[in-house]
Amino acid sequence: MYYCNKCEEYITPKLADDMCTDVCPYCGTDDIERAGSCLVCGNPIRSHQDYCEECTELAGRYILELGIELHITTEKARELLLAVMEKED
Numbered sequence: 001m002y003y004c005n006k007c008e009e010y011i012t013p014k015l016a017d018d019m020c021t022d023v024c025p026y027c028g029t030d031d032i033e034r035a036g037s038c039l040v041c042g043n044p045i046r047s048h049q050d051y052c053e054e055c056t057e058l059a060g061r062y063i064l065e066l067g068i069e070l071h072i073t074t075e076k077a078r079e080l081l082l083a084v085m086e087k088e089d
């Protein structure tokens with residue numbers, strides 16, 4: 001899976017007419033980069049990310065709910081989660 005920087009979409013590249021360059025099948029640019037996959041669900045993501053938007057959004061929602069439930073700020077909820085994770089290591 002690749003990401004086209006022009007189309008801003010994940011694409012499966014095709015071979016250009018010169019038969020040695022991978023290009024975007026939609027706009028034909030070679031301004032594409034190899035995509036990564038979300039460490040949780042495996043969805044394609046940008047290579048500099050670790051998790052997809054859906055997973056980060058879900059995690060963010062849980063942190064928010066944790067904060068509401070414990071009557072603390074989301075910042076504190078995040079710190080609490082980090083402390084729990086460090087304990088498990």
Ligand SMILES: [Zn+2]
Pocket residue numbers: 004005006007008024025026027028029
């Ligand atoms: Zn494109």
Ligand SMILES: [Zn+2]
Pocket residue numbers: 038039040041042043051052053054055056
């Ligand atoms: Zn994901």
